Amino acid sequence: MDAEELPEPLAAVVAEFARHLAAERDRSEHTVRAYSGDIASLMEHLVRLGRTDVGQLDLAALRSWLAGQSTRGRSRATLARRASAARVFTAWAHRKGLLPEDIGAVLATPKARRALPEVLRAGEAATLMDAAADDASDGEPAKLRDHALLELLYATGIRVGELVGLDVDDLDDGRRVVRVLGKGRKERTVPYGVPAAEALAAWLRSGRPRLAKPAAGPALFVGVRGGRLDQRAARTIVHQRLQAVPGAPDLGPHGLRHTAATHLLEGGADLRSVQELLGHASLGTTQIYTHVSVERLRQAYRQAHPRA
DSSP, X not given: OOGGGSOHHHHHHHHHHHHIIIIISOOOHHHHHHXXXXXXXXXXXXXXXXXOSGGGOOXXXXXXXXXXXXXXXXXXXXXXXXXXXHHHHHHHHHHTXXXXXXXXXXXXXXXXXXXXXXXXXXXXXXXXXXXXXXXXXXXXXXXXXXXXXXXXXXXXXXOHHHHHTOBGGGEETTTTEEEEEOGGGOEEEEEOOHHHHHHHHHIIIIIXXXXXXXXXXXXXXXXXXXXXXXXXXXXXXXXXXHTTSTTOOOXXXXXXXXXXXXXXXXXXXXXXXXXXXXXXXXXXXXTXXXXXXXHHHHHHHHHXXXXX
16 A cells, blocks of 8 residues: 555645655655655554554554564564654654654664675775776876766765765865765765875866766766766766776775775774764764774684684
């Protein structure tokens, strides 16, 4: 049953919740779509229980909905997200007077297990950047762009959506920092190093003017058709470039984000500085990269110690 197939009162609630997420909470299109789908599923469950009014939603119904998701084999990550969607929904519905109390506030679910992300080793990252620099030495615009894009992703650890949203004026080449608009429209300033600065200067001087068309506007990175580069194209660039690095895992832009964070911590950066650079709202999100470093230490120990 899709949201459109729900009884009209429940479908209207799902639609209004979606508008709240987009307009009032400024959530991304992806989050709005995911949370709306979750709440449509919850409303469908409510209908199966013989209820057609959102005010009939109670804690038992919430728990039975999540239990049903679990028996159908949903992952812990999916269950955690759906429980989060339910909590956001019930808090909103209570404020709107649709629910007599915020029943989701006491909803407890197991946290999603976090798998350690794959990252490049320092040598693999250097090989990737060196190969891109060699390719760009012929001055071909797309190669200059790819080199600058890779250097900036690895130097800053920014998200791919943040990368393609950058405008030329977001760069401060004098201070070697970039102004980034992150999740929730929160702005942060992220530094980058000399290699990224040089690659960006070459792209802006000799590459972008030859590719950009009026449709690109102020976009920092543009595609082969002259418009702003989109996320799919940026992912394709990273995947294709990594295929030429012997032994490297198949990573996308988010893999370079993981790599940047891991190498910063391994190089001695403190956790809170890395949190600020990555734009994480919670320090707990950043802590996964300390686990990556510890796992590497364990691997080195097992390989090197005679009694490991």
